[in-house]
Amino acid sequence: MWLLIGMLLVGMASGLLLAQQGQAAPEGQRGSEAAPTPITLPFSHRVHAQEVGISCLFCHSQALRAPQASLPSLQKCMVCHEYITVDEPEARQQVEQLKDAYEKGLRVQWPDVYRQPDFVYFSHRPHLAKGIACETCHGDVENMELVEKQVEMNMGFCLDCHQQQPEEERARLMDCITCHK
């Protein structure tokens, strides 16, 4: 009987997978076409943050006020790039692409490097309010051409820091429900 149940389970699992693939197939084949594929552009934090010296909060402007630090809108990119371009041909072309996307309202997307799973509640606001520097968690982004994951933001990483907080804060910061709502 166990064998039967086991086979059933495996069968169900494979059925589920197949069903998922089957559902994915018809996308874009229907009468109404799929939305245009978003473009991706390389963004150098080294140039922007290091060489030009733009503060993190100029672009990620909501970090002080909101749970998410936010990506700047294309409109914000245009604050500078309306007037500023670069000499290097490849980069110049990318800036042109960005301008084009802004004018036409096209979608641009960037990979999410640091992502917390759904069961974690994290807000930038209280961390910045405590005066924690961006680099503490995100690493030396200033000197990275493309952002890569330098810090493994797992539970141990969070608790290491929470544990070092003043005695009166610690109970609250170590409470499960602080991060797992």
Place this chain on the structure above:
Amino acid sequence: MASKVTRRQFLKISGAGLLLLSGCTANLQRPVWMEPYVRAPEETLPGEDFWFASTCRMCPAGCGILVRVSNGRARKIEGNPAHPLNQGRLCARGQAGLQLLYHPDRLRHVLKRTGERGQGRWGRTTWEQIVEELAQQIQGMAPERIAFLTGLLPDYQATLVARFLKGLGAPPAVVYDTQAAFDGRVVLEAASQALFDVPVLPIFDIARADVVYAFGSNFLETWLSPVVYNRAYGRMRSQPGVRGMLIAFAPRLSMTAANADRWVPVPPGTEGLVALALGKIIVDEGWDKSNAELRGFYEGVDVGAVAQATGVPAEELVQFARRFAEAHHPVAMPGDLLAGSTNGLEATQAVEALNLVLGHLGEHGAIFLTPSPPSRDLRKVPVSPFQAVRELVDRMAAGEVDALFVLGANPVYELPAALGFTDALKNVQLVVTFASMMDETAALSDIVLPAHTYLETWGYEFVSPSTDRLIVSAQQPVVRPLYDTRDPGDVLLALADKLGGKVARRLPWPNLVHFIQTRLTSLQLLEGNIAAQDAKTFWAYWLQHGGWWSKEQAWQVPEPSQNLSAKRLLVPSPEFDGEASQYPLHLLPVPSVTFGDGRHAGLPWLQETPDPMTTATWDTWVELNPATAERLGVKHDEIVKVTSPFGEIEAVVYVFPGIHPDVVAVPVGQGHSAMGRWAEGRGANVLRILAPRTVPSTGQLAWAATRVRVTKTGRRRVLPRLESNIGVDRARERGVVPG
């Protein structure tokens, strides 16, 4: 049970299986991408929610909603607790509004036919071009040859359409959809006219009633304003010291009948006769203290004959009458099923007369009327009867219509096939449809104008039927439009501007917001939930609160008509299409609690929502009484053919003890040939095989007046159901339930 595999072995096997599987499939984790705004909205905070108050447009009721919006995306719809209509409640249909917004098969651009009509070959064009082109075409046409067919539109759209057509000099729009026919709006208004001299919808205050008799009324599922009636029903059952009683007279055990203390199955079309007999007994026994002048109502009513026609014994009728007359706050309510019969108007009057005879008008737990709007600007556009559609189709067939505009309706799907709408369409030069999805009518059009969903646009609604308040509900966009769509109202304004002349004078507003603001100016002076010094502040508060409603109760008490004393109530026997010998069963199309008249079949949440009585999903079924099923030799899940004189459909049998043996019920809503991936090619459309029969007195479609024959096909398809039928079947076998 003896087993050769131990638990340990089982775990090993399933573990190995899963390992094998995970090896076979590619990376299951999707990469996550972040997409910034092109232009960031000023007020958003990433990761923080915003709640916008608006009005639900998933059915014509007009409940207040709150939409949770996060990072510019609508995430959840809930009822607005401050809104006096639904008071924070919302039905499944309202919750599923999000899927209308995000439906992958939504129309995204203006489409113009490039192939033959109905071939499905479309070219894209821009809004500017299409408005220019439509204006040119309209200018070249005689105005009386332009026709507009709309469903029950939100007030702002209906008003704009009416003004547009008036400006053009074209005939007024035909305002009809099957939802309105199921509600029986035309019939209810005609009954109010006959009894109270005003053609408005009645309101039944069941919340404060102690005895409710529902005649063919499915108010807990679909009738008029189901959220309001659900709430009122709950209150009726839990009044201080009193548990209100509900008795349902209907041929089918609907959710309302299932919740009743007593369900009295009567043959279709005879509910009015029961009401008549009850009235007769009340009068004869002298319960009608103060209303002796109304005795003429029941002259010549024969209780014995009613007992015979309905199968309800005369003694029981007497008991029902006494219970009703003895109650402090009894209310008798007509409903959707009455409106579907050929004797609908007479039956509705007979039911409402029960309240009249006992003098229960305009008091606690009695009958009220929908008040008139607080200002002339907010007047509603009247609903047309089915007869108006028939006349339109005749004109189309005769080649008297050059251009047909369709908005908020899907006539190709929802009209009986025998009416010949699809054929008549061939004689119309230009067919323009406003739609957010490619439905059956859009597919047969020349130009399809993609519409905003209600979550992307502005609007207002004078709620009717309402509750104890006057309500002007607010509708506002909660997200930016996802695609290159426009509100049909804005299209009409642009078109009027292009056409100039009289039309432009009738529609002088640059956009919807200006138009709606002018409609509201008179409200600002009235006492309500909002106090504002100037129009701008009023507008802001109106949007914030989700509408304006009167501070005081605004029940309108019905005044009996002057000439009632000479009136005699007569309920003729119901008539049916089809010879009884050839078509022995009565067909009862059941409006769906989720799809309504079929417009929401494209939304998977609603497909997945089980029907309250059968728990069936994703398909169409035929409800057969066990005795009928046995006679036909069919069982659960067998496919049968349901044939009317006007066509046939195939659907799966569901053996249901809660239905009169002479009746087969088929839910409405499936059987779409268009409307997106989840609606297409699923189940069958029962509306197509209905007799296109018009009741002369009201012009209403007698949608429950078709006879059918059910035949076996020998094929089988398992009906997806949430629960098995074992409980019901066993209970029947043991004689616990009849059948």
